[in-house]
Amino acid sequence: MPLRTIDFLGDLSGKTVLVRCDFNVPLADGVIADDGRIRSSVPTIQRLIDGGAAVIAVSHLGRPDGVPDERYSLVAVASRLAELIDAPVSFASDTVGPDATEQRAQLVAGHVLVLENLRFDPRETSTVDSERAEFAALLVQGVDALVSDGFGVVHRKQASVYEAANAVPSAAGLLVAAETDVLRRLTTDTQRPYTVVLGGSKVSDKLGVIEHLLPRVDRLLIGGGMLFTFLAAQGKSIGASLCEADKFDTVLRYLAEAEKRGVEIVLPTDVVVADRFAADAEHVTVAADAIEESPYGSAGMGLDIGPVSAAHFASLIESSKTVFWNGPMGVFEMEPFAAGTRTIAEALTKVDGLGVVGGGDSAAAVRSLGFSDSSFGHISTGGGASLEFLEGKPLPGLEVLGW
Numbered sequence: 001m002p003l004r005t006i007d008f009l010g011d012l013s014g015k016t017v018l019v020r021c022d023f024n025v026p027l028a029d030g031v032i033a034d035d036g037r038i039r040s041s042v043p044t045i046q047r048l049i050d051g052g053a054a055v056i057a058v059s060h061l062g063r064p065d066g067v068p069d070e071r072y073s074l075v076a077v078a079s080r081l082a083e084l085i086d087a088p089v090s091f092a093s094d095t096v097g098p099d100a101t102e103q104r105a106q107l108v109a110g111h112v113l114v115l116e117n118l119r120f121d122p123r124e125t126s127t128v129d130s131e132r133a134e135f136a137a138l139l140v141q142g143v144d145a146l147v148s149d150g151f152g153v154v155h156r157k158q159a160s161v162y163e164a165a166n167a168v169p170s171a172a173g174l175l176v177a178a179e180t181d182v183l184r185r186l187t188t189d190t191q192r193p194y195t196v197v198l199g200g201s202k203v204s205d206k207l208g209v210i211e212h213l214l215p216r217v218d219r220l221l222i223g224g225g226m227l228f229t230f231l232a233a234q235g236k237s238i239g240a241s242l243c244e245a246d247k248f249d250t251v252l253r254y255l256a257e258a259e260k261r262g263v264e265i266v267l268p269t270d271v272v273v274a275d276r277f278a279a280d281a282e283h284v285t286v287a288a289d290a291i292e293e294s295p296y297g298s299a300g301m302g303l304d305i306g307p308v309s310a311a312h313f314a315s316l317i318e319s320s321k322t323v324f325w326n327g328p329m330g331v332f333e334m335e336p337f338a339a340g341t342r343t344i345a346e347a348l349t350k351v352d353g354l355g356v357v358g359g360g361d362s363a364a365a366v367r368s369l370g371f372s373d374s375s376f377g378h379i380s381t382g383g384g385a386s387l388e389f390l391e392g393k394p395l396p397g398l399e400v401l402g403w
């Protein structure tokens with residue numbers, strides 16, 4: 001079934017529309033470190049405003065566990081949105097409390113009201129259906145329609161994502177529509193060669209996606225902290241590198257399965273090893289099977305893929321027609337260990353076909369390394385959501401929109 005899109009909602013002039021956004025941006029000391037998700041929400045809100053609607057924008061930020069916590073306030077997000085959007089933006093200091101109630105009553109067409117963090121109320125993420133329904137009913141009070149545009153959260157069955165969308169006429173916003181469109185091209189009628197690049201620290205976060213993609217891809221490139229679990233499973237010594245020993249069997253099964261299917265799982269042949277986890281750590285590049293032969297012996301920890309591997313990964317990426325990348329290749333936040341991630345990002349900008357950066361964190365990583373959004377085919381705003389999409393899991397936030 002196709003997603004219901006905004007047109008389904010008809011003429012929204014003079015109507016009040018609740019927009020579920022994903023404003024879950026990285027904050028450093030209260031300052032927005034990457035505003036990508038806020039910028040991605042602008043087209044939908046602007047379209048609704050230009051169509052004569054009044055917009056109530058809601059989102060979570062972080063995981064405040066059902067209690068108000070100023071470290072997770074959306075106040076800075078509302079200010080940033082006001083700079084990006086051509087409309088007056090106000091902010092309510094609570095979500096369904098007295099301030100929100102008063103400001104909702106005063107809201108007029110062409111204006112945007114941002115409510116405080118949804119997750120300051122425990123009912124937003126409650127596992128009890130009736131509690132979520134109760135909270136959703138408060139969110140949609142006086143609302144004519146809901147537009148769901150927080151792609152990063154469509155894998156969550158939460159009050160604002162699921163129950164609220166069931167309570168009033170609802171449809172996907174422009175971001176959710178665009179994201180699902182691109183991700184669908186990674187699962188059906190995919191142009192080949194199809195390469196998937198996975199990084200990040202944990203294999204356990206990527207098991208589902210590896211399992212589901214193995215039969216569909218031509219090459220799977222593995223970097224980031226998770227690569228050391230692969231090396232260790234193959235019997236290599238990895239010093240003090242990250243390792244999930246309880247995943248050895250699974251990883252070996254993937255390697256065997258890939259071989260059987262003729263899928264290339266490419267592991268780095270060289271890695272950057274440091275004497276400790278710090279930006280000013282001493283470090284050297286060694287062969288992936290000689291990690292403990294570095295000057296740091298068994299204390300050495302791998303923090304990036306090496307230059308030979310990065311160049312090899314880059315050539316495989318550039319010769320592909322379809323590429324999906326999730327997870328940094330190394331500790332890119334520390335300059336000495338950012339080269340692998342930078343090389344992969346650069347290669348992705350050169351794909352003659354569809355190159356997708358998947359994930360809130362990976363997206364923030366490429367921007368922090370100086371790449372602009374427009375250099376990539378698509379940058380997904382959803383990390384967990386895009387992975388679960390590619391795993392073929394049912395996504396409650398899309399199903400409720402007719403998917």
Ligand code: 3PG
Nearest residue numbers: 022024152153360383384
């Ligand atoms: C994300 O950052 O992936 C989304 O905003 C969802 O956040 P969550 O993982 O806390 O539900």
Ligand code: MG
Nearest residue numbers: 360361383384
């Ligand atoms: Mg996240």
